[in-house]
Amino acid sequence: MKIIFYPIIALLLATSSCKNVLDIEDLNSLDESKVWNDPNLVNAYITNLYPLFGNWIAGADGNSEQLVGISFPLDAVTVNNTAYKAWDYTTIRKINTAIHKVNESTGLSSDVKNSVLGQALFMRAYMYFNMVRHHGGVPYITVPQDLKKDDLQTPRNTTKECFDLLIKDLDAAIALLPATIEKGSEDYGRIDGNFAVAFKAKVLLYKASPQFNPSNPYGNAYWTEAHAANKTAYDRLKANGYALTEDYAQIAIQEKGPEVVFAVINSYPNKVANWDNGVRPGSESRGPASAVPSWDFVKTFPMKDGKLFSDATGKYHKTNDDFLQSYWENRDPRFDKSIVWNGKIYEVSGKAGKRQYTSVGIAADLDNFGVNPKAKTPSENLSRYSGFFILKNSKLSLKQTEVETQYDVDFVLMRFAEVMMNYAETANETGDFNTALDIMKQIRQRAGIEIGSDGKYGITASNRSEMRDAILAERNIEFCFEGHRFWDLRRARKLNTLNNTTKYGVEAIAINDNGTEMDLDVAVDLAKSYNLKENQFKYSVLQVPNTGNKVNLVPDTYYFFPIAQSVIDKNSKIQQNKDWGGTFNPTME
Structure with missing residues (x-):
C-alpha cells in the first residue's frame, strides 16, 4: 500500500x-x-491550501509612508538575507500534486474535477504572480517534481514566459470555475470566475507597468491588452451586481457586502485574525499597537472638497501652521473613518462618548506620545507611536479582553473599488481619459467628498499624466492600511517617493482658552469624563523613531528583489538578477 x-x-x-x-x-x-x-x-x-491567501495584517503597509517605522534601513535587502524573498515551492508542489492527481483520477465526477482543478490552477497562478512581482521571472514548474527521480536543476523562465503561463493558468481556471458563487452559498469563500477574471486583469496591469517596462513605461503595447482585460472584469462584475458599499466604514465590517470580490472567511471561535489587537491603543488592547499612522500620511488625506489643505484654490486651504493645529477639521470623510487622533470620539468596547487621548501626562501609558517635560512619567512610545491610531476595519464592539481571540471579520482580499481603479488606470493609459475621470468621481462620491461647482469632486487632472498621478494618490487613500501602497509605488517606479525619507508624529499638549498650557491635573480630570476636546490642545511635530536609524533607504535596485543566495547555491542554473550581481533581466525588455 x-x-x-x-x-x-x-x-x-x-x-x-x-x-x-x-x-x-x-x-x-x-x-x-x-x-x-x-x-x-x-x-x-x-x-x-486556502491559507495561502493570507489574513488581516495590521502592518501590511509598514513598508510605505502610511505607517510609522523604518522598514528599509541600510542593507535591509541583500542576497544573503530572507527579507523580501518569495520562493514558496513547497506550496507550488502541493498545488501541482492536486492538479496531476485529479487529472488522472478515475473515481471523481467531472463536476468535482472541474471545481478542484479550477481552484488549483488559480492558486498556482496566484503564487507565481507573487514570485514574479518580487523577483521577475522564476522557474514556472507545473508538475509535482520527484525529489529522487527528477532533475531539480531548473532554470528561471523569462519574465515574459512567466506572464504568458500565468494567463494560461488563469484562463484555464476561469473556464472551469463557477461563474459566480453567491454570497449566501455554502461555497462562499472559495474562488469563483469573478475573482479569477478580476485577478487576471490585475496581473496584466502589472505586465504593462513601468516596473516591467522601464524604457517604455506608458507607450508599450501591453497596455492595450491590460485595458481589454480590465474593462472585461469591470463590466462583468458590475453586471453581476458588484458595487461600492454605500458607507466606506462598512466595506469589511458589513460582511458579504456588494463590494467584496473575494474574502478569506473568519468565524469565531474556529478562525480569527489579529487586526484589532494590532491597531487598537494599548489601553483598549492586549499590549501596545503594532501599527500606527504617520503624520506624513495624515497630511495626504484631502479636505472635504477633495483638494489638499495646501492647495490655494481649495475651499478649505490652510497654511502649514494652521493645518497642524486643526488637521481633523473639514477632511475627506474617509479620514474620520480610518484614523483615530487625540481627542477624537472613539466609542470602543461599548464606552459611549469615549474620547481617545494620546497626550503624555493625560493618556494611558500604552497610548501616549510626546516629550512634554511637565508629564510625571515620560512616554515610552517615542520610537513606535505617532499620536495616531488606525480605526479602519476595527470591530469596536469587542471588549479589551476579546480583541486577541475574537476578531473574526472576513479578510477582504479584493474589492470592487480595486477593480474600478485598475480599470481607470488602463483606460487613462490607452486614451480614455473620461472613463478614468468617471471612475475617480464614483470613488470620491462614495467617500462623501463635496461635488464642487464643476461636478468633479475636487479632481483637477486635465491630461493623461495628471490623471496618472491622481489615480496613484487616490489609491493611497482609498486602500490605506490594506497593503497596496508599497507595491503601487514599485509598480509605478516611484520608489523615490520613499527613498531618503523620515517619518513624523504629532504631540498634543492641553491648553487653556488663552493658549497657556493647562495644569495637567486639571487636564486629567477633564479627560476622565471625556470633556477635553481636540481643539483644547496645541500640537507640535516630532520625528519618529526618536532613536536609532531614522531614514528609509529604497534604492532603484528594489524594483526587483534578489534571489536568495541559498537558492542559487542549491541550483546552479538559477541566474541572479542583473542589479544584484547576476545576468538575469527581470523586466519584460
Whole structure:
C-alpha cells in the first residue's frame, strides 16, 4: 500500500459531508488511490491550501509612508538575507500534486474535477504572480517534481514566459470555475470566475507597468491588452451586481457586502485574525499597537472638497501652521473613518462618548506620545507611536479582553473599488481619459467628498499624466492600511517617493482658552469624563523613531528583489538578477 503524506488534518476543514471521512479506518496510512478518488478527501486537500491567501495584517503597509517605522534601513535587502524573498515551492508542489492527481483520477465526477482543478490552477497562478512581482521571472514548474527521480536543476523562465503561463493558468481556471458563487452559498469563500477574471486583469496591469517596462513605461503595447482585460472584469462584475458599499466604514465590517470580490472567511471561535489587537491603543488592547499612522500620511488625506489643505484654490486651504493645529477639521470623510487622533470620539468596547487621548501626562501609558517635560512619567512610545491610531476595519464592539481571540471579520482580499481603479488606470493609459475621470468621481462620491461647482469632486487632472498621478494618490487613500501602497509605488517606479525619507508624529499638549498650557491635573480630570476636546490642545511635530536609524533607504535596485543566495547555491542554473550581481533581466525588455 502506498503511503500518502498529505496533510490529512485538512479533513476537519472540509466544507462537504463528513460521512465518508468518518468511515476511514486509519488516517495515518491511506491508499493514495482512495484519497484521489474520494471527493471529500480531495475537497479537504484543496481547502487546506486556502491559507495561502493570507489574513488581516495590521502592518501590511509598514513598508510605505502610511505607517510609522523604518522598514528599509541600510542593507535591509541583500542576497544573503530572507527579507523580501518569495520562493514558496513547497506550496507550488502541493498545488501541482492536486492538479496531476485529479487529472488522472478515475473515481471523481467531472463536476468535482472541474471545481478542484479550477481552484488549483488559480492558486498556482496566484503564487507565481507573487514570485514574479518580487523577483521577475522564476522557474514556472507545473508538475509535482520527484525529489529522487527528477532533475531539480531548473532554470528561471523569462519574465515574459512567466506572464504568458500565468494567463494560461488563469484562463484555464476561469473556464472551469463557477461563474459566480453567491454570497449566501455554502461555497462562499472559495474562488469563483469573478475573482479569477478580476485577478487576471490585475496581473496584466502589472505586465504593462513601468516596473516591467522601464524604457517604455506608458507607450508599450501591453497596455492595450491590460485595458481589454480590465474593462472585461469591470463590466462583468458590475453586471453581476458588484458595487461600492454605500458607507466606506462598512466595506469589511458589513460582511458579504456588494463590494467584496473575494474574502478569506473568519468565524469565531474556529478562525480569527489579529487586526484589532494590532491597531487598537494599548489601553483598549492586549499590549501596545503594532501599527500606527504617520503624520506624513495624515497630511495626504484631502479636505472635504477633495483638494489638499495646501492647495490655494481649495475651499478649505490652510497654511502649514494652521493645518497642524486643526488637521481633523473639514477632511475627506474617509479620514474620520480610518484614523483615530487625540481627542477624537472613539466609542470602543461599548464606552459611549469615549474620547481617545494620546497626550503624555493625560493618556494611558500604552497610548501616549510626546516629550512634554511637565508629564510625571515620560512616554515610552517615542520610537513606535505617532499620536495616531488606525480605526479602519476595527470591530469596536469587542471588549479589551476579546480583541486577541475574537476578531473574526472576513479578510477582504479584493474589492470592487480595486477593480474600478485598475480599470481607470488602463483606460487613462490607452486614451480614455473620461472613463478614468468617471471612475475617480464614483470613488470620491462614495467617500462623501463635496461635488464642487464643476461636478468633479475636487479632481483637477486635465491630461493623461495628471490623471496618472491622481489615480496613484487616490489609491493611497482609498486602500490605506490594506497593503497596496508599497507595491503601487514599485509598480509605478516611484520608489523615490520613499527613498531618503523620515517619518513624523504629532504631540498634543492641553491648553487653556488663552493658549497657556493647562495644569495637567486639571487636564486629567477633564479627560476622565471625556470633556477635553481636540481643539483644547496645541500640537507640535516630532520625528519618529526618536532613536536609532531614522531614514528609509529604497534604492532603484528594489524594483526587483534578489534571489536568495541559498537558492542559487542549491541550483546552479538559477541566474541572479542583473542589479544584484547576476545576468538575469527581470523586466519584460
